[in-house]
Amino acid sequence: MKAAVIVFPGSNCDTDCEHALKTVMGMDVQMVWHKDAVLPKVDLVVIPGGFSYGDYLRTGAIAKFSPIMDEVKKHAERGGLVIGICNGFQILLESGLLPGAMLRNRSQHFICKHVWLKTESVNTPFTSQLKAGQLLNVPVAHGEGNYYCDDATLKTLQDNKQIVFTYSNEKGEVNDSTNINGSRANIAGICNAKRNVLGMMPHPERASENILSSWDGRSIWESLLNQAGAVAK
Amino acid sequence: MTTTTVEKKITPEIIKAHGITTDEYSRILKILGREPNITELGMFSVMWSEHCSYKNSKPILKLFSKMNAELPRQEALLVKPGEENAGIIDIGDGWAICFKIESHNHPSAIEPFQGAATGVGGILRDIFTMGARPVLLMNSLRFGDLKQTITQRLFKGVVAGISHYGNCMGIPTVGGEVYFDPCYEGNPLVNAMALGLIRKDEIVRGSATGIGNSVYYLGAATGRDGLGGAAFASKELSEESHEDRPAVQAGDPFMEKLLLEACLELLKTDAVVGMQDMGAAGLTCAGCETASRGNSAVEIDLQYVPRRETGMIPYEIMLSESQERMLVIVKKGREGEVERIFDKWDLHAVKIGEVVAGNDYIVKDNGKIVAQIPAKALADDGPVYVREEQKPAYLAETASLDLSKIAEPKDFGAVLLKLLGHPSIASKAWVWEQYDHMVRTDTVLYPGHDAALIRVKGTNKGIAVSTDCNSMYVYLDPYRGGTIAVAEAARNVACTGARPIGMTNCLNYGNPMKPEIFWQFHQSVLGLIESCKTLEIPVTGGNVSFYNESPQAAVFPTPTISIVGLIDNIENRVPSSFQNAGDLIFIIGETKNEIGASHYLMVEHGLQKGVPPVLDLQREKKLQQFLIEAAAEKQVNSAHDTSEGGLAVALAECCFKSEKGLGAVIDGLELIRGGDLREDAIYFGESQSRVIVSVNSGKKESLIKLAMKYDLSVLPLGKVGGKELVMDKLQVSVEKLKQVFDSTIPAIMES
Numbered sequence: 001m002k003a004a005v006i007v008f009p010g011s012n013c014d015t016d017c018e019h020a021l022k023t024v025m026g027m028d029v030q031m032v033w034h035k036d037a038v039l040p041k042v043d044l045v046v047i048p049g050g051f052s053y054g055d056y057l058r059t060g061a062i063a064k065f066s067p068i069m070d071e072v073k074k075h076a077e078r079g080g081l082v083i084g085i086c087n088g089f090q091i092l093l094e095s096g097l098l099p100g101a102m103l104r105n106r107s108q109h110f111i112c113k114h115v116w117l118k119t120e121s122v123n124t125p126f127t128s129q130l131k132a133g134q135l136l137n138v139p140v141a142h143g144e145g146n147y148y149c150d151d152a153t154l155k156t157l158q159d160n161k162q163i164v165f166t167y168s169n170e171k172g173e174v175n176d177s178t179n180i181n182g183s184r185a186n187i188a189g190i191c192n193a194k195r196n197v198l199g200m201m202p203h204p205e206r207a208s209e210n211i212l213s214s215w216d217g218r219s220i221w222e223s224l225l226n227q228a229g230a231v232a233k
Numbered sequence: 234m235t236t237t238t239v240e241k242k243i244t245p246e247i248i249k250a251h252g253i254t255t256d257e258y259s260r261i262l263k264i265l266g267r268e269p270n271i272t273e274l275g276m277f278s279v280m281w282s283e284h285c286s287y288k289n290s291k292p293i294l295k296l297f298s299k300m301n302a303e304l305p306r307q308e309a310l311l312v313k314p315g316e317e318n319a320g321i322i323d324i325g326d327g328w329a330i331c332f333k334i335e336s337h338n339h340p341s342a343i344e345p346f347q348g349a350a351t352g353v354g355g356i357l358r359d360i361f362t363m364g365a366r367p368v369l370l371m372n373s374l375r376f377g378d379l380k381q382t383i384t385q386r387l388f389k390g391v392v393a394g395i396s397h398y399g400n401c402m403g404i405p406t407v408g409g410e411v412y413f414d415p416c417y418e419g420n421p422l423v424n425a426m427a428l429g430l431i432r433k434d435e436i437v438r439g440s441a442t443g444i445g446n447s448v449y450y451l452g453a454a455t456g457r458d459g460l461g462g463a464a465f466a467s468k469e470l471s472e473e474s475h476e477d478r479p480a481v482q483a484g485d486p487f488m489e490k491l492l493l494e495a496c497l498e499l500l501k502t503d504a505v506v507g508m509q510d511m512g513a514a515g516l517t518c519a520g521c522e523t524a525s526r527g528n529s530a531v532e533i534d535l536q537y538v539p540r541r542e543t544g545m546i547p548y549e550i551m552l553s554e555s556q557e558r559m560l561v562i563v564k565k566g567r568e569g570e571v572e573r574i575f576d577k578w579d580l581h582a583v584k585i586g587e588v589v590a591g592n593d594y595i596v597k598d599n600g601k602i603v604a605q606i607p608a609k610a611l612a613d614d615g616p617v618y619v620r621e622e623q624k625p626a627y628l629a630e631t632a633s634l635d636l637s638k639i640a641e642p643k644d645f646g647a648v649l650l651k652l653l654g655h656p657s658i659a660s661k662a663w664v665w666e667q668y669d670h671m672v673r674t675d676t677v678l679y680p681g682h683d684a685a686l687i688r689v690k691g692t693n694k695g696i697a698v699s700t701d702c703n704s705m706y707v708y709l710d711p712y713r714g715g716t717i718a719v720a721e722a723a724r725n726v727a728c729t730g731a732r733p734i735g736m737t738n739c740l741n742y743g744n745p746m747k748p749e750i751f752w753q754f755h756q757s758v759l760g761l762i763e764s765c766k767t768l769e770i771p772v773t774g775g776n777v778s779f780y781n782e783s784p785q786a787a788v789f790p791t792p793t794i795s796i797v798g799l800i801d802n803i804e805n806r807v808p809s810s811f812q813n814a815g816d817l818i819f820i821i822g823e824t825k826n827e828i829g830a831s832h833y834l835m836v837e838h839g840l841q842k843g844v845p846p847v848l849d850l851q852r853e854k855k856l857q858q859f860l861i862e863a864a865a866e867k868q869v870n871s872a873h874d875t876s877e878g879g880l881a882v883a884l885a886e887c888c889f890k891s892e893k894g895l896g897a898v899i900d901g902l903e904l905i906r907g908g909d910l911r912e913d914a915i916y917f918g919e920s921q922s923r924v925i926v927s928v929n930s931g932k933k934e935s936l937i938k939l940a941m942k943y944d945l946s947v948l949p950l951g952k953v954g955g956k957e958l959v960m961d962k963l964q965v966s967v968e969k970l971k972q973v974f975d976s977t978i979p980a981i982m983e984s
Contacts, residue, residue, distance in 0.1 A: 009487075009490075009491055009578065009579065010401070010487050010490055010491070011403075012401075012402065012403020012490065012672060013403070013672060015673070016672065016673060016674045019674060019690065020674070023690075033577075035577075049672075050403060051400075051401040051403075051486070051487060051490070053487065054401065054485070054486070054487025054488075054490075055401075055487075056487065109393075109396075109666075109667050110396050110397075110400055110667045110668075110669070111666060111667070112400075112665075112666055112667070112668060112669045112670055112671065113666050139671055141400070141669045141671065141672065143400075203671075205674065206671050206672075206674050208674075209674075211677055211688065211803070212671075212674060212676075212677070213671075213679065
């Protein structure tokens with residue numbers, strides 16, 4: 001499987017994604033500078049976490065103007081896979097590839113810790129190897145991960161089963177006490193209607209190896225690899 | 234606080250306003266052979282401030298280098314203290330680590346968010362200036378009583394500032410320590426430590442060599458912020474200090490992230506001769522230090538310096554401490570490469586001068602010389618003072634602790650909960666959950682263990698780091714407190730299975746002009762050295778921060794120690810908490826009748842008195858060797874040292890920090906008892922060189938054998954299991970212990 005990791009000024013999870021996909025999962029990974037006008041031919045585009053442009057305006061608000069983002073949009077329109085993680089999710093929202101917006105965490109603090117995610121949809125190329133309702137232990141690290149959308153959008157997301165992950169606890173309960181940042185409907189990750197673009201605040205690349213505190217994030221990469229294998233066949 | 238016109242005649246008032254003494258001014262006249270102009274006077278004042286010149290501490294700091302020279306394994310110390318921006322130690326297989334700790338106390342007292350943030354920015358630049366990629370941050374923070382709203386404001390601001398800068402840079406803040414004591418009221422300590430990885434053959438020096446090579450200015454534009462910050466950091470804080478606000482710099486971590494990536498990319502080419510960040514004393518320091526190290530002369534013209542404010546005069550440009558700036562010496566003819574890389578990152582890269590013949594630092598403005606000073610005189614030949622010392626009077630009073638007057642507690646369980654609920658001991662998760670402690674995906678032991686541990690990708694190696702100082706010990710016995718600070722930080726590292734290989738220190742004290750303060754400083758440094766010598770840990774450098782006084786009094790003498798350790802195979806790492814029900818618990822090391830200087834005495838009896846526990850360094854060394862061997866041979870499932878709060882607090886931590894909330898039944902205290910040993914000393918005393926380990930029941934014999942090999946006391950204390958911590962005099966559920974430990978700080982900060 002071929003993947004491109006987009007590097008913006010201020011990206012800081014780019015090499016973590018490269019390590020997880022290339023060294024750990026064995027994908028063919030290229031780093032692509034945001035000023036590049038051409039996206040190499042890849043199956044998957046990763047928009048990594050970080051503080052693109054320092055997040056001085058709104059998180060992700062300036063990155064959407066980078067030349068490469070037009071290419072990423074075209075890639076998505078062609079049905080190519082895109083995953084935006086943390087700041088990458090924020091960039092996907094700002095560039096309109098996914099609906100909604102991010103607000104500051106309810107606590108007003110940056111939060112870095114392991115959380116439980118409940119898999120709400122396995123009908124995506126990113127979650128095909130998971131079981132419905134499967135719980136994943138994956139870390140978050142963000143100051144603005146409080147997902148917001150209007151009622152109509154939320155209804156669409158729910159009706160189309162575009163909510164992929166929610167914040168839960170180790171028992172799989174999803175309620176206000178398990179909502180770490182105040183997101184609407186405990187949303188941790190959503191996909192687009194075509195299901196080829198996923199945005200999520202938690203960091204699966206930080207939970208992809210046995211030596212780290214969890215390796216539950218691997219199942220997302222395994223789903224993608226499995227998907228690619230199926231296409232190749 | 235400073236004058237700003239170039240033509241101004243130098244008067245005694247102006248000299249005094251620059252913090253320059255009459256003797257120092259005579260020295261300046263002798264160096265120049267004439268009167269300085271205002272720009273030159275300003276340059277001398279910042280370079281000869283305590284912060285940059287260490288004029289009051291040099292004779293004492295030299296003792297570290299002397300100690301280093303007597304250690305075995307000299308060759309591992311690749312860059313020695315004082316040589317460069319940070320020290321470097323070889324870790325094998327072509328890799329080296331570069332690390333340093335530095336204070337940002339005074340700026341944080343005035344403007345906690347920016348003060349702490351720029352403290353992080355400054356220490357990171359010290360690391361990547363050497364060509365190393367920073368891979369972790371740590372910090373040591375000290376505040377007044379957390380019940381005070383002013384303390385809460387400072388604490389909140391400092392944590393937010395560190396979080397803001399470190400998180401944005403994408404460098405994990407993997408741990409540290411936070412203490413609260415009234416002595417830090419109004420004068421918090423903010424010490425930031427950074428560590429970077431570098432290939433041994435890619436170390437960059439901060440020197441300007443090669444006549445004709447270009448001097449480049451990289452990074453952010455220069456403004457009036459932080460004007461004279463180094464001189465500001467060398468003054469006691471007073472009520473008026475809050476008017477010094479412009480002396481505090483403003484940080485931009487995004488700019489620094491770009492600067493980091495651009496500099497490391499630039500260093501991949503071999504176009505760079507030398508590199509030096511512009512931190513304290515800004516362009517003045519960077520220019521004269523690179524020239525001095527290179528035995529050369531540097532000439533710059535200020536007309537090329539990028540600015541973000543108009544109307545700046547040479548004095549202001551030379552003294553500005555605007556952040557995120559670098560000075561780089563580039564090989565002649567290779568300038569295009571520098572400009573291309575910096576253009577990619579949208580950063581300034583401007584040629585501002587050249588390396589020229591001679592020994593002077595020559596500053597021009599539009600071709601006209603505005604300052605010309607022998608670089609070495611400015612950088613290295615500042616005044617050095619041997620200050621008066623006197624043993625403080627308070628020690629006679631604090632040392633007299635009559636144990637017979639201290640009643641044993643009635644309810645040991647209640648005392649344990651009280652200790653766990655003291656903000657200095659309670660969980661700091663509220664702090665470190667605001668720090669991204671896992672970015673880079675190398676953090677293998679998170680904050681909350683005895684030491685943080687990161688892996689080195691592409692190798693089996695791990696690097697453990699602990700930052701520590703029990704300043705109450707140092708206050709009550711500076712020498713012994715100094716020895717314990719090193720021993721404990723090294724013990725923390727050894728608990729993970731890593732071998733301590735280097736130490737950096739941040740020495741925080743009051744006004745050195747006061748003989749009692751200087752005595753504290755000298756004695757505690759002697760203590761640090763004694764420990765490093767016995768434990769064979771080289772010192773790579775650090776920083777001195779004097780004048781940490783509020784209107785009331787000086788802070789406790791606080792030599793913050795960071796010990797870095799190396800574990801050859803990270804798979805052998807040892808966590809600090811219990812792992813499996815049924816494992817056997819042992820205490821290694823002897824428990825003595827020592828409650829002096831303990832947190833128990835402070836929290837339960839309201840006394841900061843007595844003398845700190847005795848430290849036998851030979852025994853400490855054996856204990857650490859034991860821990861390293863036990864880890865390498867996979868003998869132990871957990872290892873945790875006893876520190877503040879003694880055995881009971883350490884056992885409680887082993888329980889509730891375990892993933893499963895494992896309890897423990899301790900039925901072996903009878904083995905510790907004997908003679909006149911008090912019960913409170915057994916539970917809460919802080920005898921040194923003790924570690925709690927847990928082992929598989931099948932490994933009992935081999936553990937005892939290993940402990941005996943190192944001539945250490947080893948006693949079976951009990952067994953892991955259940956949901957409670959049960960000792961003879963207390964029985965508390967792990968859930969309750971954890972609840973008190975976890976909720977204390979959030980309850981205060983989120984109310």
